[in-house]
Amino acid sequence: MQTAKRVVIVGGVAGGASCATRLRRHREDIDILLLERGPHVSFANCGLPYFIGGVIEDEQSLFLANVDLFRERFRIDARVNAEVTAIDRQNRTVTVLDHGTGECYTEDYDDLVLAPGARPIRPSLPGIDLDGIFSLRNVPDSVQIKNWISEHKVKRAIVVGGGFIGLEMIENLLHLGIHTTLVERDLQVLPPLDQEMSIPLRNALQQRGVAMYLGEAVSGFERTDGALQVSTERGKKLSGDLVILAIGVSPESDLAREAGLTLGPRGHVVVDKNLRSSDSHIYAIGDCIQVRHIISGRKTAMPLAGPANRQGRIVADMLAGRGRFFRGVQGTAVCGFFGLTAATTGVNEKALQLQEDIEYSAVYAHPGNHVGYYPGATTLYTKLLYDKTDGRILGAQIVGEAGVARRIDVIAMAIQMKATVFDLEESELCYAPQYGAAKDPVNVIGMIAANEMRGDLGISHWDDMGKDGALVLDVRDANEVAARALPGALHIPLNDLRKRQDELPRDKAIQVSCAVGARAYNAVRLLHNLGYRASLLSGGEQTFSHLTSCHDSSDACWAARDKMDFLLSWEVMRETLGADDDELKQLLSTMQNPKVFVDLPLENVSEAFRRMDAIEVNRGDTIMEQGQPGDHFYIIKEGTFDIWQTGIYDDEQQKVAERSVGEHLGEEALITGGTRSATVKAATDGVLLRLAGDDFQELIKKPSIEEVDAERVALLMQNKHKILDVRYEEEYDEGHIPDVQLIPLPELRNRLDELDPSASYITVCLSGKRSAVASMILRKNHFPAISLKNGLRDWPHPMVSEY
Numbered sequence: 001m002q003t004a005k006r007v008v009i010v011g012g013v014a015g016g017a018s019c020a021t022r023l024r025r026h027r028e029d030i031d032i033l034l035l036e037r038g039p040h041v042s043f044a045n046c047g048l049p050y051f052i053g054g055v056i057e058d059e060q061s062l063f064l065a066n067v068d069l070f071r072e073r074f075r076i077d078a079r080v081n082a083e084v085t086a087i088d089r090q091n092r093t094v095t096v097l098d099h100g101t102g103e104c105y106t107e108d109y110d111d112l113v114l115a116p117g118a119r120p121i122r123p124s125l126p127g128i129d130l131d132g133i134f135s136l137r138n139v140p141d142s143v144q145i146k147n148w149i150s151e152h153k154v155k156r157a158i159v160v161g162g163g164f165i166g167l168e169m170i171e172n173l174l175h176l177g178i179h180t181t182l183v184e185r186d187l188q189v190l191p192p193l194d195q196e197m198s199i200p201l202r203n204a205l206q207q208r209g210v211a212m213y214l215g216e217a218v219s220g221f222e223r224t225d226g227a228l229q230v231s232t233e234r235g236k237k238l239s240g241d242l243v244i245l246a247i248g249v250s251p252e253s254d255l256a257r258e259a260g261l262t263l264g265p266r267g268h269v270v271v272d273k274n275l276r277s278s279d280s281h282i283y284a285i286g287d288c289i290q291v292r293h294i295i296s297g298r299k300t301a302m303p304l305a306g307p308a309n310r311q312g313r314i315v316a317d318m319l320a321g322r323g324r325f326f327r328g329v330q331g332t333a334v335c336g337f338f339g340l341t342a343a344t345t346g347v348n349e350k351a352l353q354l355q356e357d358i359e360y361s362a363v364y365a366h367p368g369n370h371v372g373y374y375p376g377a378t379t380l381y382t383k384l385l386y387d388k389t390d391g392r393i394l395g396a397q398i399v400g401e402a403g404v405a406r407r408i409d410v411i412a413m414a415i416q417m418k419a420t421v422f423d424l425e426e427s428e429l430c431y432a433p434q435y436g437a438a439k440d441p442v443n444v445i446g447m448i449a450a451n452e453m454r455g456d457l458g459i460s461h462w463d464d465m466g467k468d469g470a471l472v473l474d475v476r477d478a479n480e481v482a483a484r485a486l487p488g489a490l491h492i493p494l495n496d497l498r499k500r501q502d503e504l505p506r507d508k509a510i511q512v513s514c515a516v517g518a519r520a521y522n523a524v525r526l527l528h529n530l531g532y533r534a535s536l537l538s539g540g541e542q543t544f545s546h547l548t549s550c551h552d553s554s555d556a557c558w559a560a561r562d563k564m565d566f567l568l569s570w571e572v573m574r575e576t577l578g579a580d581d582d583e584l585k586q587l588l589s590t591m592q593n594p595k596v597f598v599d600l601p602l603e604n605v606s607e608a609f610r611r612m613d614a615i616e617v618n619r620g621d622t623i624m625e626q627g628q629p630g631d632h633f634y635i636i637k638e639g640t641f642d643i644w645q646t647g648i649y650d651d652e653q654q655k656v657a658e659r660s661v662g663e664h665l666g667e668e669a670l671i672t673g674g675t676r677s678a679t680v681k682a683a684t685d686g687v688l689l690r691l692a693g694d695d696f697q698e699l700i701k702k703p704s705i706e707e708v709d710a711e712r713v714a715l716l717m718q719n720k721h722k723i724l725d726v727r728y729e730e731e732y733d734e735g736h737i738p739d740v741q742l743i744p745l746p747e748l749r750n751r752l753d754e755l756d757p758s759a760s761y762i763t764v765c766l767s768g769k770r771s772a773v774a775s776m777i778l779r780k781n782h783f784p785a786i787s788l789k790n791g792l793r794d795w796p797h798p799m800v801s802e803y
């Protein structure tokens with residue numbers, strides 16, 4: 001067959017490979033040459049974090065195609081290790097460096113497609129080139145990271161950047177049992193979300209023991225005593241065996257720049273709507289180009305696989321002689337972290353605040369992913385942004401455990417179709433109990449916005465809480481208010497509102513809140529019909545708690561460190577106590593969520609385990625009732641139990657969760673000592689380990705560990721007491737009390753012979769948790785020991801640093 005023309009494609013992965021194969025599907029008479037600098041074409045870059053974590057076990061499964069397949073199936077000349085080093089636009093040739101042979105050669109083209117992608121940003125900071133600092137782009141990078149982890153027996157990693165790739169890397173490092181620290185310049189994780197929407201993710205990171213430094217920019221790296229030290233601009237020094245840089249990408253546009261193509265302000269190749277660059281024979285696609293955002297209308301970069309693949313197809317159509325244009329991007333993206341999914345489409349509120357030409361409104365809803373009566377419903381934290389003038393949807397963000405991506409995809413499609421909130425309200429979406437609700441979460445958020453658009457529902461935002469003397473009215477039930485009250489709010493439960501309406505002012509605006517907004521909506525409508533000026537505080541107390549959590553980033557970091565302390569202590573305690581007490585060991589290992597004890601003295605917890613008695617229960621038995629007082633705590637030894645709560649969107653009880661062996665019941669009593677937040681019924685016959693009465697009171701009230709205040713330590717040290725620091729070495733190096741002995745807690749049992757048998761010890765750590773366990777171990781081994789209360793965080797005297 002005669003060749004009509006020759007197309008050369010630079011870059012053989014997402015955009016380049018899609019373009020090449022579609023072009024072949026269109027035309028047999030075009031000569032296609034695909035040049036890829038790396039050793040693989042068409043590999044799954046999105047799977048790399050999971051390959052590192054061992055979730056994807058086989059490296060081969062990352063390769064979606066190879067040069068043989070391109071040749072045999074598509075008659076495409078695909079070459080690997082073939083880097084294009086220059087473009088001669090005049091003569092329409094490219095220079096290629098063969099990394100295998102070291103030789104350079106030229107290739108002609110009639111049309112050229114640039115799909116070179118983007119490279120991870122590596123800022124020129126001191127120490128950036130030290131061994132052990134990696135970024136992740138391709139399979140060789142991931143193999144290097146895997147090798148480093150196994151060769152250096154990595155125990156602590158620092159991930160710089162809390163975006164999509166950063167979070168995926170953290171999850172996978174945790175899978176490998178590596179303690180991980182996150183440093184993020186922004187005050188939130190996952191910056192494409194609005195800050196309040198990122199709170200559930202931040203909480204999930206905290207719960208996994210990830211130490212977080214938010215609002216901290218990295219300023220340099222060093223290697224000291226075999227460990228990597230990461231310094232931040234605010235003077236923090238963090239230590240790890242591995243650093244992953246995931247702080248974004250910059251376009252690979254050097255070739256385009258040197259060839260004189262027009263570039264945008266951040267170095268992206270400028271293309272027209274047909275994806276042609278400033279040279280009509282050169283197209284560009286993927287991460288290297290600047291694209292139009294379909295909502296904001298602004299030029300932006302969207303380094304995602306979806307747009308790159310679609311652009312590849314469009315350019316193939318253009319090259320085959322079919323007119324096509326690229327509609328633009330809308331930023332639909334999703335990310336998972338240990339079962340929690342965060343997804344977004346369109347623009348976020350941060351971007352809208354900067355966009356003066358769009359008048360927007362935002363609403364929140366927190367419905368279940370499916371009906372509450374079907375087991376396992378979980379909450380979808382949902383935010384919708386829309387144009388106030390015509391209801392056009394501008395963006396949405398959802399975070400939750402299940403059903404997140406499906407809802408965002410529906411809204412993404414609605415945005416593509418320029419749909420409005422009225423379309424969401426009317427969408428007919430599939431429903432059966434295990435999948436959704438007759439009013440799907442997409443309908444619900446659309447209905448709230450549509451109600452506002454029609455003037456049926458005034459929406460107030462939490463920033464405006466109490467503004468201009470407005471009265472804040474909380475219509476939740478008494479037990480919910482007892483658990484967490486809204487500051488300054490008048491409390492009248494929804495069911496009492498009609499009869500207590502006289503307590504409300506007629507001359508003031510009333511802002512109504514409940515748990516998530518549904519009961520408040522009913523209250524707003526009732527008050528409206530009775531002639532009051534009422535509006536809904538969007539998202540209820542749930543949104544309020546997310547918004548208020550935004551402002552405590554430093555506290556969040558401390559909380560994460562605390563949690564890490566706790567988990568570590570728990571591990572050590574389980575080992576230590578389990579060693580000589582089989583029954584206890586078994587109990588400790590069945591306990592699936594030791595974190596409910598996080599604020600209790602660990603020694604009390606171990607005592608409590610010893611005192612639990614087993615009780616048999618029958619299917620249908622009510623173990624506890626929502627709103628009732630109760631001071632029992634249970635661990636499920638056998639059977640399954642259902643958790644029922646007053647409904648979110650109705651006032652009847654709905655089943656919200658199921659718990660089984662190893663899980664606990666009645667944990668709220670550990671925190672409040674009182675009111676039950678849910679009704680619990682036995683779904684099967686079962687056996688519960690119960691802690692009740694005096695034993696329970698002991699657990700929550702009386703610390704049995706002997707602790708000492710910082711002020712008394714100096715006194716005791718004059719009296720034969722020695723200080724034993726049980727933190728990790730690098731924490732110790734950051735700052736410690738002068739002249740103290742260091743033995744990290746996990747090593748303590750094996751290094752007891754290093755202690756002075758005639759001394760009494762004061763154990764210290766960061767928060768007081770590890771030191772409490774350490775003093776327990778010492779006492780079991782006949783060393784007099786007490787623990788420093790609240791740890792070194794509140795230490796009032798000077799400390800010395802090893803840096």
Ligand code: FAD
Nearest residue numbers: 011013014015037046083084116117286287303304305308
């Ligand atoms: P790439 O797919 O990066 O391909 C460009 C290729 O060009 C590279 O292989 C490069 O070696 C080659 N090249 C560069 N210069 C030259 C040259 N001069 N000569 C020859 N070859 C050259 N996106 C999502 O939507 N979802 C995800 O879950 C997701 N996860 C990701 C996880 C990781 C770890 C990474 C790195 C990216 C992830 N992405 C994800 C982003 C997505 O992979 C990219 O947006 C997409 O691959 C971009 O396609 P592209 O064709 O522009 O560039």
